[in-house]
Amino acid sequence: MFKVQGIDHIGLAVKDVQKSVEWYQEMFGLERFYEDVWGNFPGVVGIGDTSVAFFPTDDPDVPLPAGLPIHHLAFRVDQVNFKAAQETLGHKRIEFEFQDHTIVHSIYFYDPDGHLIELMTYDLLG
Numbered sequence: 001m002f003k004v005q006g007i008d009h010i011g012l013a014v015k016d017v018q019k020s021v022e023w024y025q026e027m028f029g030l031e032r033f034y035e036d037v038w039g040n041f042p043g044v045v046g047i048g049d050t051s052v053a054f055f056p057t058d059d060p061d062v063p064l065p066a067g068l069p070i071h072h073l074a075f076r077v078d079q080v081n082f083k084a085a086q087e088t089l090g091h092k093r094i095e096f097e098f099q100d101h102t103i104v105h106s107i108y109f110y111d112p113d114g115h116l117i118e119l120m121t122y123d124l125l126g
Contacts, residue, residue, distance in 0.1 A: 017040040025045055038102075041055070
């Protein structure tokens with residue numbers, strides 16, 4: 001079994017990433033994170049260890065329903081639990097995808113209702 005450290009970020013699908021970044025900064029005083037590495041894909045703002053990541057919708061002309069969609073939910077783990085999570089998912093026969101995002105490593109999989117879940121670690125050793 002593995003243990004998460006907390007929620008790292010919520011990923012929101014938005015029509016205009018930069019506009020969302022600016023709005024959340026102005027409304028909540030959130031700090032811009034990782035712009036030097038990722039630019040606006042995703043646009044990330046937050047405070048402390050918690051953030052909101054903005055992802056562009058596939059089609060900016062399609063209206064978004066109120067309050068939807070959430071793109072994904074990401075939990076933060078350390079390196080030991082990142083490896084344990086992959087072993088646990090394998091034992092449970094839950095398919096996952098690994099991605100290297102330069103400053104974090106992530107695995108992605110779906111919950112029973114089809115929500116995209118990300119487990120991520122900033123501990124890139126080993």
